[in-house]
Amino acid sequence: MASRAPRSVLVSRRFYARPADALAVALLGRTLVRVLDDGTRLAGRIVETEAYLGTEDRAAHCFAGRRTPRKESMYARPGTAYVYFTYGMHHCFNVVCGRVGTPAAVLVRALEPVEGHEAMRRLRSARRAGSVPDTHLCSGPGRLCEAMGIDLKDDGVDLADPASRLFIVRGAGRLSADESVRNTARIGVAYAGDWADRALRWFIVGNPHVSRGGSREGSGGSGRRPLA
Protein backbone atom coordinates (compact mmCIF):
# COMPACT_ATOMS: atom_id res chain seq x y z
CA MET A 1 0.00 0.00 0.00
CA ALA A 2 2.75 2.39 0.90
CA SER A 3 5.02 1.29 -1.92
CA ARG A 4 4.66 4.65 -3.66
CA ALA A 5 5.28 6.64 -0.51
CA PRO A 6 8.62 8.14 -1.60
CA ARG A 7 6.89 10.10 -4.33
CA SER A 8 5.04 12.09 -1.69
CA VAL A 9 7.79 12.54 0.87
CA LEU A 10 7.79 16.08 2.17
CA VAL A 11 11.02 18.00 1.74
CA SER A 12 12.56 18.51 5.19
CA ARG A 13 13.06 21.90 6.77
CA ARG A 14 16.80 21.37 6.74
CA PHE A 15 16.65 21.10 2.96
CA TYR A 16 15.84 24.81 2.84
CA ALA A 17 18.63 25.85 5.19
CA ARG A 18 21.23 26.65 2.57
CA PRO A 19 22.25 29.66 0.49
CA ALA A 20 19.76 30.77 -2.16
CA ASP A 21 21.95 29.88 -5.14
CA ALA A 22 22.38 26.33 -3.86
CA LEU A 23 18.69 25.94 -3.12
CA ALA A 24 17.73 27.33 -6.52
CA VAL A 25 19.54 24.41 -8.14
CA ALA A 26 18.35 21.83 -5.60
CA LEU A 27 14.71 22.77 -6.13
CA LEU A 28 14.80 21.87 -9.82
CA GLY A 29 12.96 18.60 -10.32
CA ARG A 30 11.09 18.83 -7.00
CA THR A 31 7.31 19.07 -6.95
CA LEU A 32 5.21 21.91 -5.59
CA VAL A 33 1.83 20.71 -4.33
CA ARG A 34 -1.32 22.71 -3.64
CA VAL A 35 -4.50 21.38 -2.03
CA LEU A 36 -7.49 23.56 -2.90
CA ASP A 37 -10.34 24.24 -0.49
CA ASP A 38 -12.50 21.66 -2.24
CA GLY A 39 -9.78 19.03 -1.86
CA THR A 40 -8.52 19.18 -5.43
CA ARG A 41 -4.82 18.44 -5.58
CA LEU A 42 -2.59 20.42 -7.92
CA ALA A 43 1.06 19.59 -8.52
CA GLY A 44 3.85 20.94 -10.68
CA ARG A 45 7.49 20.00 -11.17
CA ILE A 46 9.84 22.94 -10.63
CA VAL A 47 11.74 23.66 -13.87
CA GLU A 48 12.96 27.25 -13.42
CA THR A 49 14.19 29.22 -10.39
CA GLU A 50 16.03 32.40 -9.43
CA ALA A 51 18.18 33.06 -6.37
CA TYR A 52 17.93 36.30 -4.37
CA LEU A 53 20.93 36.27 -2.10
CA GLY A 54 20.07 38.75 0.64
CA THR A 55 21.04 42.19 1.88
CA GLU A 56 24.02 42.48 -0.49
CA ASP A 57 21.98 41.62 -3.56
CA ARG A 58 20.86 44.84 -5.20
CA ALA A 59 18.08 43.00 -7.06
CA ALA A 60 16.60 41.60 -3.85
CA HIS A 61 13.71 43.20 -2.01
CA CYS A 62 15.72 43.18 1.20
CA PHE A 63 18.77 44.82 -0.29
CA ALA A 64 20.60 46.90 2.32
CA GLY A 65 18.57 45.31 5.07
CA ARG A 66 15.25 46.83 4.12
CA ARG A 67 12.61 45.44 6.40
CA THR A 68 8.94 46.39 6.12
CA PRO A 69 5.71 44.56 7.00
CA ARG A 70 5.46 43.36 3.43
CA LYS A 71 8.87 41.68 3.46
CA GLU A 72 8.56 40.22 6.93
CA SER A 73 8.34 36.63 5.66
CA MET A 74 11.80 36.98 4.18
CA TYR A 75 13.16 37.15 7.71
CA ALA A 76 11.34 34.02 8.86
CA ARG A 77 12.87 30.56 9.13
CA PRO A 78 13.84 28.56 6.05
CA GLY A 79 10.96 26.77 4.39
CA THR A 80 8.61 29.74 4.78
CA ALA A 81 6.70 30.97 1.74
CA TYR A 82 7.24 34.59 0.70
CA VAL A 83 4.44 35.72 -1.61
CA TYR A 84 4.16 39.27 -2.88
CA PHE A 85 1.91 41.18 -5.26
CA THR A 86 3.39 43.15 -8.13
CA TYR A 87 2.59 45.07 -11.31
CA GLY A 88 -0.88 45.67 -10.00
CA MET A 89 -2.11 42.20 -10.91
CA HIS A 90 0.40 39.40 -10.38
CA HIS A 91 1.69 37.36 -7.48
CA CYS A 92 5.15 35.82 -7.13
CA PHE A 93 5.98 32.78 -5.01
CA ASN A 94 9.32 32.44 -3.21
CA VAL A 95 10.87 29.91 -0.85
CA VAL A 96 12.74 31.47 2.07
CA CYS A 97 16.12 29.86 2.72
CA GLY A 98 19.43 30.33 4.48
CA ARG A 99 19.46 31.11 8.18
CA VAL A 100 16.78 32.69 10.34
CA GLY A 101 17.05 36.44 10.12
CA THR A 102 18.95 36.45 6.84
CA PRO A 103 16.50 37.51 4.12
CA ALA A 104 17.41 35.14 1.27
CA ALA A 105 14.94 33.36 -0.98
CA VAL A 106 14.38 31.50 -4.23
CA LEU A 107 11.77 32.72 -6.71
CA VAL A 108 10.00 29.82 -8.40
CA ARG A 109 9.54 30.93 -12.00
CA ALA A 110 8.03 27.93 -13.77
CA LEU A 111 6.42 24.56 -13.21
CA GLU A 112 5.70 21.58 -15.40
CA PRO A 113 2.10 20.61 -14.53
CA VAL A 114 1.87 17.00 -13.34
CA GLU A 115 -1.48 16.85 -11.55
CA GLY A 116 -4.72 18.82 -11.76
CA HIS A 117 -4.29 20.21 -15.27
CA GLU A 118 -7.96 21.00 -15.75
CA ALA A 119 -8.30 22.74 -12.39
CA MET A 120 -5.22 24.81 -13.25
CA ARG A 121 -6.74 25.67 -16.61
CA ARG A 122 -9.91 26.87 -14.92
CA LEU A 123 -7.94 29.05 -12.52
CA ARG A 124 -5.91 30.49 -15.38
CA SER A 125 -8.94 31.05 -17.60
CA ALA A 126 -11.17 32.59 -14.95
CA ARG A 127 -10.63 36.11 -16.24
CA ARG A 128 -10.01 35.19 -19.80
CA ALA A 129 -11.87 34.20 -22.92
CA GLY A 130 -9.99 31.30 -24.48
CA SER A 131 -8.49 28.13 -23.06
CA VAL A 132 -4.88 28.09 -21.91
CA PRO A 133 -2.51 25.48 -23.41
CA ASP A 134 -0.50 23.30 -21.01
CA THR A 135 2.77 25.03 -21.83
CA HIS A 136 1.30 28.36 -20.72
CA LEU A 137 -0.30 27.18 -17.49
CA CYS A 138 2.71 27.66 -15.21
CA SER A 139 5.48 29.07 -17.43
CA GLY A 140 6.18 32.25 -15.48
CA PRO A 141 6.04 33.45 -11.86
CA GLY A 142 2.69 35.17 -12.24
CA ARG A 143 1.18 32.38 -14.28
CA LEU A 144 2.09 29.62 -11.85
CA CYS A 145 0.62 31.53 -8.92
CA GLU A 146 -2.65 31.94 -10.77
CA ALA A 147 -2.70 28.28 -11.83
CA MET A 148 -1.91 27.05 -8.30
CA GLY A 149 -4.25 29.45 -6.56
CA ILE A 150 -1.38 31.14 -4.75
CA ASP A 151 -1.91 34.67 -3.46
CA LEU A 152 -1.22 36.82 -0.40
CA LYS A 153 -3.09 34.44 1.89
CA ASP A 154 -0.16 32.06 1.37
CA ASP A 155 2.47 34.57 2.44
CA GLY A 156 4.20 33.18 5.52
CA VAL A 157 2.92 29.62 5.11
CA ASP A 158 5.28 26.92 6.36
CA LEU A 159 6.13 24.73 3.38
CA ALA A 160 7.73 22.13 5.65
CA ASP A 161 4.55 21.56 7.64
CA PRO A 162 2.58 18.47 6.55
CA ALA A 163 -0.62 20.27 7.53
CA SER A 164 -0.07 23.10 5.06
CA ARG A 165 -2.07 23.20 1.86
CA LEU A 166 1.04 24.30 0.04
CA PHE A 167 4.21 22.24 0.28
CA ILE A 168 7.09 20.68 -1.66
CA VAL A 169 7.73 16.97 -2.09
CA ARG A 170 10.67 15.02 -3.42
CA GLY A 171 8.70 13.97 -6.46
CA ALA A 172 9.63 11.15 -8.75
CA GLY A 173 13.29 12.10 -8.48
CA ARG A 174 15.63 14.77 -9.68
CA LEU A 175 16.36 15.13 -13.35
CA SER A 176 16.11 12.56 -16.12
CA ALA A 177 19.31 11.24 -17.65
CA ASP A 178 18.74 13.36 -20.76
CA GLU A 179 18.08 16.58 -18.85
CA SER A 180 20.64 19.21 -17.96
CA VAL A 181 20.66 22.49 -16.04
CA ARG A 182 21.85 25.85 -17.30
CA ASN A 183 22.02 29.27 -15.70
CA THR A 184 21.67 32.83 -16.98
CA ALA A 185 21.10 36.32 -15.64
CA ARG A 186 17.84 36.88 -13.79
CA ILE A 187 14.75 38.28 -15.52
CA GLY A 188 13.38 41.75 -14.92
CA VAL A 189 16.12 43.11 -12.67
CA ALA A 190 17.93 45.45 -15.07
CA TYR A 191 17.85 48.15 -12.40
CA ALA A 192 20.23 46.18 -10.18
CA GLY A 193 23.55 47.38 -11.58
CA ASP A 194 26.29 44.77 -11.34
CA TRP A 195 23.87 42.33 -9.80
CA ALA A 196 21.70 42.34 -12.91
CA ASP A 197 24.35 40.37 -14.76
CA ARG A 198 24.97 37.70 -12.17
CA ALA A 199 23.89 34.29 -13.48
CA LEU A 200 21.45 33.48 -10.70
CA ARG A 201 18.61 32.03 -12.77
CA TRP A 202 18.54 28.26 -13.32
CA PHE A 203 16.36 26.13 -15.56
CA ILE A 204 16.08 22.71 -17.14
CA VAL A 205 17.41 22.99 -20.68
CA GLY A 206 14.83 22.48 -23.39
CA ASN A 207 11.88 22.02 -21.05
CA PRO A 208 8.85 23.59 -22.80
CA HIS A 209 7.40 24.86 -19.52
CA VAL A 210 10.31 27.20 -18.80
CA SER A 211 9.26 30.86 -19.09
CA ARG A 212 10.24 32.84 -22.12
CA GLY A 213 11.15 35.86 -20.06
CA GLY A 214 14.61 36.76 -21.20
CA SER A 215 14.43 36.22 -24.97
CA ARG A 216 17.69 34.44 -24.44
CA GLU A 217 18.39 30.76 -24.35
CA GLY A 218 16.13 28.63 -22.28
CA SER A 219 12.70 29.38 -23.58
CA GLY A 220 12.50 25.85 -24.81
CA GLY A 221 9.60 27.36 -26.71
CA SER A 222 8.99 25.29 -29.75
CA GLY A 223 11.80 22.99 -28.72
CA ARG A 224 12.76 22.59 -32.34
CA ARG A 225 16.19 24.02 -32.00
CA PRO A 226 18.77 21.26 -31.57
CA LEU A 227 20.61 21.59 -28.27
CA ALA A 228 24.21 22.58 -28.78
Added chain:
DNA sequence: CCACAGATTCTCT
Protein backbone atom coordinates in the same frame (compact mmCIF):
# COMPACT_ATOMS: atom_id res chain seq x y z
C1' DC B 1 8.42 33.78 -34.19
C1' DC B 2 9.65 38.48 -32.23
C1' DA B 3 8.94 43.20 -30.29
C1' DC B 4 6.29 46.54 -28.00
C1' DA B 5 2.82 49.01 -25.27
C1' DG B 6 -0.90 48.90 -21.96
C1' DA B 7 -2.95 47.09 -17.91
C1' DT B 8 -3.71 47.88 -12.86
C1' DT B 9 -2.86 48.40 -7.70
C1' DC B 10 0.02 47.78 -3.71
C1' DT B 11 4.12 49.59 -1.29
C1' DC B 12 7.38 52.63 0.25
C1' DT B 13 9.47 57.43 -0.19
Added chain:
DNA sequence: GAGAATCTGTGGC
Protein backbone atom coordinates in the same frame (compact mmCIF):
# COMPACT_ATOMS: atom_id res chain seq x y z
C1' DG C 1 3.55 59.90 -6.71
C1' DA C 2 6.79 56.63 -8.80
C1' DG C 3 7.94 52.18 -9.68
C1' DA C 4 7.36 47.28 -9.72
C1' DA C 5 11.46 39.81 -9.36
C1' DT C 6 4.83 40.36 -15.17
C1' DC C 7 1.42 38.96 -18.69
C1' DT C 8 -1.29 39.51 -22.73
C1' DG C 9 -2.85 41.08 -27.14
C1' DT C 10 -1.64 43.15 -31.26
C1' DG C 11 0.94 44.01 -35.27
C1' DG C 12 4.99 43.09 -38.23
C1' DC C 13 8.23 39.75 -40.63
